[in-house]
Amino acid sequence: KAMYYASVNGGKRIRPLLIKEASKIAKISNFDSFILAASTECIHSYSLIHDDLPSMDNDDFRRGKPSTHKKFNEALAILAGDALHDLAFTLISGNLRNKNPKSQIKLINFLSQCIGHRGLALGQSFDLEFENKKQSKNKILDMYLKKTGKLFEFSFCAPFILSNANKSKIKFAKEFGLLFGLIFQISDDVLDEEGTLKKIGKTPGKDKKKGKSTLISNLGKQNVIELCSRELKDFETKYSNFLSKNSLLIELLKFCLNRVN
Secondary structure: OHHHHHHOOOOOOHHHHHHHHHHHHHOOOHHHHHHHHHHHHHHHHHHHHHHOOOOOOOOOEEOOEEOHHHHOOHHHHHHHHHHHHHHHHHHHHHOOOOOOHHHHHHHHHHHHHHHOOOOHHHHHHHHHHOOOOOOOHHHHHHHHHHHHHHHHHHHHHHHHHHOOOOHHHHHHHHHHHHHHHHHHHHHHHHHHHHOOHHHHOOOOOHHHHOOOOOHHHHHOHHHHHHHHHHHHHHHHHHOHHHHHHOOHHHHHHHHHHHOOO
């Protein structure tokens, strides 16, 4: 019940959207695309359960409802997060119709790297370590890259890995996912400062109250938005040939940025 509550109680489903769009380009089946999307949402939901815990960011609300540890209890929330984490690997290793073992192993290995001690988990530890401390722009960017960017990187890259795409497509997919993650995290930071519980579904103003290190606190809102715009333009220039055939991808990046513009 706690697993279901945490994963099917609303949410934007941005990562599954990226997987769906990448799947069209990589030409994998709708069924396998759905499995990748479900596994990624399991990981995302697990990370939110743990992120909301009293020992982490201590938030009583998620997606406009009581956090999992408030709805159930802290012990069940931890176990539900653990089980959702494992369910993601169960889905990828046992439910894909593409049975190419090399592709599946690459996919599992890449997911574990994106969310483990050099990915999401490390980023979350930086997030806690950096509280109430002055950090450089580069350190905060590295935290964003790991805490948020790595799962977006996996989301957009996974269909290409499964289809055994060439190195240039994999490189493009990784860079797109990381850029999307950067813009998404920055827009989330702005919404935390300017949003309401009804709008963002979680406690607003929490970052400033806890002394979180953010690019907004480091550079200011306008400079951060300009940074995102420059990164987007550079990416568009670098991959103009590929993006001309897949123009929706740039629109997705712009939509993410326009959440706060």
